[in-house]
Amino acid sequence: MNRISAFFTFLATVLMIFLLPSARAQTQAELIARGRYIATAIQGCGCHTREKPDGSKDENWHYAGSPNPAPPFGPPANAGWSSPRWKKIYARNITPDSATGIGKWTEADFIRAMRTGITPDGRVLDTQMPWNAFQKITDRDLKSLWAYLKTIKPVRNTPPRNIPADRK
Amino acid sequence: MRRWPLLLGALGALSLIGAACALNSSQEKLPADWEQTSYLERGDYLVNHLGHCDGCHTPLGRDGQPDMSHFLSGVPAKFAGAKAGPPQVAGFPGPRGARFYAKNLTPDPETGLGRWSEEQFIQTFRTGVRPDGVKYAISPMEWNIYANMKKEDVRAIYRYLRTLKPIANKPPEDIPPK
Numbered sequence: 001m002n003r004i005s006a007f008f009t010f011l012a013t014v015l016m017i018f019l020l021p022s023a024r025a026q027t028q029a030e031l032i033a034r035g036r037y038i039a040t041a042i043q044g045c046g047c048h049t050r051e052k053p054d055g056s057k058d059e060n061w062h063y064a065g066s067p068n069p070a071p072p073f074g075p076p077a078n079a080g081w082s083s084p085r086w087k088k089i090y091a092r093n094i095t096p097d098s099a100t101g102i103g104k105w106t107e108a109d110f111i112r113a114m115r116t117g118i119t120p121d122g123r124v125l126d127t128q129m130p131w132n133a134f135q136k137i138t139d140r141d142l143k144s145l146w147a148y149l150k151t152i153k154p155v156r157n158t159p160p161r162n163i164p165a166d167r168k
Numbered sequence: 169m170r171r172w173p174l175l176l177g178a179l180g181a182l183s184l185i186g187a188a189c190a191l192n193s194s195q196e197k198l199p200a201d202w203e204q205t206s207y208l209e210r211g212d213y214l215v216n217h218l219g220h221c222d223g224c225h226t227p228l229g230r231d232g233q234p235d236m237s238h239f240l241s242g243v244p245a246k247f248a249g250a251k252a253g254p255p256q257v258a259g260f261p262g263p264r265g266a267r268f269y270a271k272n273l274t275p276d277p278e279t280g281l282g283r284w285s286e287e288q289f290i291q292t293f294r295t296g297v298r299p300d301g302v303k304y305a306i307s308p309m310e311w312n313i314y315a316n317m318k319k320e321d322v323r324a325i326y327r328y329l330r331t332l333k334p335i336a337n338k339p340p341e342d343i344p345p346k
Binding site for chain 2: 135
């Protein structure tokens with residue numbers, strides 16, 4: 001009797017594992033593939049790649065943030081955005097370069113920044129980087145994006161400092 | 169003898185699972201890698217969170233935050249001709265004097281996507297060519313990226329957008345590159 005119920009418990013467990021793919025542990029390769037799909041099909045993170053004069057993205061600087069010095073005018077990925085807090089706010093380097101990008105961040109750092117806007121060095125990101133919308137990205141998708149970001153080419157570039165808005 | 173109720177119970181459970189699967193596939197099958205349980209939920213997730221369409225397609229209020237009473241209705245018509253300001257006001261500058269304005273994604277029939285069919289919407293994402301035939305080689309809407317999106321994801325976005333409140337707003341006309 002006990003053996004039979006043990007058998008059915010086992011059977012049910014096996015079935016659950018096959019029926020619920022999300023219950024399966026994700027391999028690193030699966031995470032990277034999922035992250036790549038997000039970054040190359042849905043959320044291109046295009047703000048972080050500067051544009052060439054013809055308006056196309058400059059792939060030599062993929063995800064490396066605004067040029068420094070930034071031009072005074074032009075597309076925001078090059079010349080910066082503005083927000084109530086900042087007269088000019090520049091996209092940061094999100095490549096895995098350890099000196100100028102996010103190479104020293106951990107997965108936990110990345111998830112915290114994406115959910116709360118707080119970076120490992122204690123800055124609070126402006127919502128121009130829409131962490132308030134990204135808060136509800138699922139754990140699995142954030143982990144996937146992080147796994148993918150670790151695989152891209154590190155590019156050395158420190159974008160300009162942001163310029164605070166004029167006090168009124 | 170006492171095994172029978174257990175076996176029957178197990179068989180019953182299995183057939184229930186089978187029935188549930190059959191019921192599911194008789195409706196519309198959801199891609200296995202979705203964490204969401206319907207097209208609308210997936211669309212909401214893609215539009216409002218992962219894709220963040222809001223960032224360009226919703227105008228800003230006085231406080232500089234998105235004006236949710238004009239959710240996803242594009243650059244307000246009144247800003248036509250504005251030379252300076254954030255992209256939600258002055259559009260995105262493009263090459264050779266071009267300027268691109270975020271469009272109205274609400275189901276308003278005259279000024280939004282109200283007359284677009286699901287197939288037209290999917291085609292636009294596949295090819296970057298709008299139903300009216302316009303195609304930009306370069307635009308802030310990164311069609312080369314969205315072309316990689318799975319059909320089911322584009323469909324989910326379309327279906328979610330259909331549930332929005334229609335808002336009448338005709339964004340300023342784009343200025344193509346010279």
